[in-house]
Amino acid sequence: MDLAIGETMLCNNVEAIRMTLHDALVADERVVILGEDVGARGNVFLITKGFLEEFGSSRIIDTPLAEAAIIGTAIGMAMAGMRPIAEIQFADFIYPAFNQIVGEAAKTRYRSDGDYTCPLVIRAPYGGGVRGALSHSVSIEALFYHVPGLKIVAPAFPQDVRGLLAAAIKDPDPVLFLEHKKTYRLARMEIPRAPFEIPLGRADVKRTGEHLTVVAYGFYLYQVLEAAQRVAEEGISVEVVDLRSIRPMDRTTILASLQKTHRLLIIHEDHRFGGVGAEIAAMVAEEAFYMLDAPIRRLCGPDVPAIGYASALEDAYLISVDRMAEAMRELARC
Amino acid sequence: MSEPKDPATSLPTIVTMPQLGETVTEGILVRWLKQAGEYVDKYESFAEVATDKVNAEIPAPVAGHLTTLLVTEGALVPTGTPIAEIAAIGTNGVAPRVRKDETTPTTTTPPSPPTSVAAETQRHALSPAVRRALQEYGLREDEVGGSGSEGRITLADVERTAAARRENVPTESTEEHRLIPLTRARRAIAEHMVQAKRTIPHAWTMIEVDASRLVMRRQRQRAQQSNGTVPTYFHAFCYALVSTLAEYPMMNARFTDEGIEVPPHVHLAFAVALPENLVVPVIHHADRLDENALARALAAATERARTGHLTAAELIGGTITANNTGANGSILSAPIIHAGQAAIVTMESIVKRPIVTADDAIAIRSMMHICCSIDHRLIDGAIVGGFLSSLKRRIEHLEI
């Protein structure tokens, strides 16, 4: 991936998103941002802080508390040629908008055979680990990645966030841009200041290795890399693939990695049953069966309806670095 | 297998590499004398092992079926390493022997699955990568040791075994090795060649012959002859050879410890290449035959060789061997002397070449090399040189 050569700056995910949204608002007057509390409050995570003052209330719209209308209106704007970026305050609140996202946005281009399109971005913070309990911790990608016509992106690092958000805004189809809230202010990394895009649908190898491949996305990527470092000291070389994009998904990178390592471990926070890992496992079993030297392993969230509020419950739900390292060891040695 | 098993002996007996000698720490498994699945009696040899000190055949400790061969031929293993498993049947020595044809696989396919329960539980399902690698490398499951959990065979194990095998058995290609069993004839040839090379000090020389007249003569004969059978170049060469031998009887002789045997006759042996091997029929008293007769005799013997009707008498007694290596396009060869003779002469391919004539002009001539290996114990350079020059003169001055 060619990056713009020039200044870089130290950024966390919030700053990366803010920078990218700002670039888009400046570059294209069709871009508007709408959602609850995005204007005066500047978003509950302060991502759009200052935007209302700079761009005005016709472009930074505080919507009423009605997710279906937020997305429906955004769909209408997109059909009329604008480039709306709708925000769902927490992914847990997206369910009322399910009708609009799956029944309308995903199907607009297809049902009109290209007469109308829906270049819409829906941003939503997701994921647990912040003591958010039932309604501020959920992962929603499995509900939507099944739907043709939608695109879903879940980057973890500031650079990926910046590049993929820019690409999502330019994308002519509806994109669900998932931001893991625990990564918002987790780490600062050097990223280019000038705008750049990372094409949707491409995974990224964050660490090369020979003994096994770990495929992951979201906050867990930080933990996976730490676990990989730990087992590297024991002589197990782990290749870490950051999925980045859930739909479309990068089969090429996964299979190329498997060709080298022959062992696959999928790690994600979402529930195991029917999660994204299930599709990866099925694809690998279909297309890379003869490459496999060990059964495919998935290390995923438990199949319980929610992450509890008590820290003990949350810790039991989330996967620790130790558990990840142990899974890597087991797979490498079996 | 149809015999009911004695539960007491249902566990397979593991045979390990024996320590053949006090300070011996490792041995090479030279070859298996029995195939996997074959029945062995107690004390029957089933493998050949070589150490620094001694080569030995290992007798089986129990009677039973050789279920698994754990080591490949040629592998170097430390003493005490398991090399085979035998599934014992009945009590030792008293068990009825199962007929070979019931249990021995008649084809060279991988061995039948193990018959004991313990052997089955030890074996794990193979992963797809391992299965494919085994197929690619032409290995069998039992030839690969497992280093995964509970002895599971991993891809790394297969690749390691394949690499080790490649080192032990040098081959031109890294593709699958085929093992062709030795026929008796092949074994005989092998032994003969080894003996000849071992006992006779070979010296080699060659000479270049202008065979233009030979070619012209043959063309004329072909043009004249209507019924098709024309003496070949080789036939002409053999006649020239036999004729020259009269001048140089030492070429026809034989070295023995008692003395040099010079026979009164020439029994000309010549090589005939057959699909599977080489036969060397002998024309007895070739010196008594004129050219046509010799040609006819050579042709007839060749035909008999090809159809497999040579008698044993026709295969012995040769005093010198002639070989038409040029028939396959060879222009030089270094033949091995037939044991019991002193020389072998080959006729190489006739090739048109530009040469410098006597008056320093360039001309195109049909040139032919004649190569000769001699037993240097009784033939020196002068003799073979003279012999070859004389042979050359004969061919170059043939009457057309």
Place this chain on the structure above:
Amino acid sequence: MQIRPTCTAAYIHYRLRSLLAAKNIYTPSPPARINASSRDRSASGLSFSVFFAFQNSSLFGALVPIKGLSVTGLATETEAVSHELRQEQGGVRTFHQPPLSARGRLRYGERGYTGMNTLSPSPFLPYSLSDDDLRELLRRMLLHRQIDTRGFQLNRQGRIPFALGGEGHEAIQAGASLAFRRGSDILVPYYRDIGLALGIGFPMIDAFTALFAKRTDRCGGRQFPSHFSHREIGLVSVSSIITGHCSHAVGIAFAMAHRRQQDPAAVLCSFGDGATSQGEWHESLNFAGIHRLPIVFLCQNNGWAISVPLERQMPIANVADRAAGYGMPGVIVDGFDVVAVYEAVGEALNRARNGGGPTLIEAKCYRFLSHTTDDDDRTYRSRAEVEAQRLRDPIPRFERELIARRLLTAEHIDAMKAALWEEIDATLEEAAGMPPPEAADLVRNVYEGSHEPWI
């Protein structure tokens, strides 16, 4: 208010009197409903028009007083009656009959008008209709009716699997389509708006390719019939999801306002009575009201959402009553009166175009046929009711009006119908002859690029 007493009321008034006298009014059968058709000049001269509405605010002017009971007195009494009728549950069939006015429409400030007060007379009146406009209105209504008829017939013939018609909606859709400004306004219709679509310029051939689901259909044969899409004429792709399009219409109106384009334009969003129960409908009106967007919400209230009648759909009598909750005027109009609808929609669109904000228009009509060809309305409503409503059919009514105004003769109208039949049938057969979609067409336009979920 102008009254046109074209009939005398005798029989029903007589019935009414006995009803009032009894005061415990409920008699399930024969139905206690008071329902009658229109200006039926029977031989006895005792036909009349009476209209009941639950909110009892629209009964006046149409009754000719008999036997001493004055109009106002009757009105007061019938208010009480309707209130009591409303208390009873089940079995009582009541109808939301629109009041009869000069053009069948309530003007601002008149009794029964709900919603915000605006200036009266409205500064946003549409342009007046010429004679050609009136004839065009009839033509559009006839076209709508005839295409619907053919659709149903094709289905009953077995040539197409499915059709839905808007019989009864012709006046609303013809009137609204005339008020629509081509080239700038945007129409966000629902699935029964074939008349509206044709009225704003949707080609007839495309209507039939959609019926037959041909490859040349504008949507590639992917959608149900009547789920049109035509970007050039400003017709937004129709979705089967009820009310899904209302928030899209709001978004489009926002984009219009945001752009501040040269030609002021508005969005016309059309839906049925059932749609107004959806949460998203309320969210859409809410949003539009907050931002005073240039949008007109047109509710074509035909009294039925498949088999669910209005009183099961909402606790109020008029959809337009809800408008106040969203900060916009609510207008009730007689959906069988094409000119009234034209005036109402035109006025609202003009208001929207000129920055006056949104309007909710409720055009009351009736659905004469089943919901679609897959529905059988005999299972949930009586033939008598349908036949009674048939007498209010807007097309014969308007025909009579045009004949009375000497704009057309009966022969003209027959010729018009015949010409339309010819055109329709020719187009139909042309569409029927086109090729169906191919298997390779399946994966087109999932995304802009490849449809694959894997890269």
